[in-house]
Amino acid sequence: MSASPFSLKPAPDRLDVRRERVRLRPFEERDLDAMAAYRGDAEVCRYLPFDPQTADDIRRRNGALMGRTTLEGENGGVMLAVERLDDDVVIGDLVLFHLDPAAGSAEIGWVMSPAASGRGLATEAVRALVDTAFEVYGLRRLVARIDPDNARSVALAERLGMRREAHFVEEDWFKGRWSDLLVYAVLAREWDAPAG
Numbered sequence: 001m002s003a004s005p006f007s008l009k010p011a012p013d014r015l016d017v018r019r020e021r022v023r024l025r026p027f028e029e030r031d032l033d034a035m036a037a038y039r040g041d042a043e044v045c046r047y048l049p050f051d052p053q054t055a056d057d058i059r060r061r062n063g064a065l066m067g068r069t070t071l072e073g074e075n076g077g078v079m080l081a082v083e084r085l086d087d088d089v090v091i092g093d094l095v096l097f098h099l100d101p102a103a104g105s106a107e108i109g110w111v112m113s114p115a116a117s118g119r120g121l122a123t124e125a126v127r128a129l130v131d132t133a134f135e136v137y138g139l140r141r142l143v144a145r146i147d148p149d150n151a152r153s154v155a156l157a158e159r160l161g162m163r164r165e166a167h168f169v170e171e172d173w174f175k176g177r178w179s180d181l182l183v184y185a186v187l188a189r190e191w192d193a194p195a196g
């Protein structure tokens with residue numbers, strides 16, 4: 001078997017991605033209270049692999065990712081705060097993780113505050129995350145794993161133009177029920193392609 005031709009670009013020293021209404025940057029200690037405001041909400045956590053979190057819970061679980069810009073290494077990944085440019089409030093956070101260095105692929109995930117919902121801010125933020133994954137890290141494939149009952153996340157993946165590649169039926173026991181799993185994906189060359 002020949003070696004994979006993929007090579008990841010070196011991680012940037014810093015990451016600060018600005019779009020029209022949001023900014024993405026590695027999350028910091030000072031973001032924990034704002035993150036706990038929405039991650040502490042049971043409805044927000046319904047399809048997430050944890051129960052409602054306090055600032056301490058987030059620090060314990062994700063503290064190793066604070067300020068980090070590298071995808072590589074054990075439990076590697078990049079966790080970005082989504083800041084609303086209007087008022088500099090942290091309204092969500094995104095992850096790029098589960099790097100497969102030979103495949104040049106990784107997974108994306110998103111959590112946004114319900115207080116900022118319904119205005120396209122998540123769409124803008126995740127689009128910026130996908131841009132970053134392809135342009136800054138040089139990845140070639142991204143996947144998102146979504147419970148089909150998570151209608152807003154399904155809508156987000158579809159709005160971004162991700163392809164529904166798989167529907168696994170009763171794939172896992174999750175929060176008291178057998179849950180299905182959708183796998184969405186997009187390739188760098190598809191993302192770059194002009195629309196139409």
Ligand SMILES: CC(C)(COP(=O)(O)OP(=O)(O)OC[C@H]1O[C@@H](n2cnc3c(N)ncnc32)[C@H](O)[C@@H]1OP(=O)(O)O)[C@@H](O)C(=O)NCCC(=O)NCCS
Nearest residue numbers: 044047110111112117118119120121122123145146152153
């Ligand atoms: C998934 C999640 C991020 C989606 O949030 P959202 O508010 O639906 O997404 P957006 O901010 O992009 O807003 C989309 C809405 O704004 C509207 N909108 C307005 N302006 C828009 C614009 N410029 N661009 C895109 N959409 C726009 C869209 O039509 C859509 O409207 P609708 O809610 O009536 O369908 C959010 O529900 C969430 O964090 N859920 C909990 C965590 C979770 O489950 N994470 C995923 C686990 S897989």
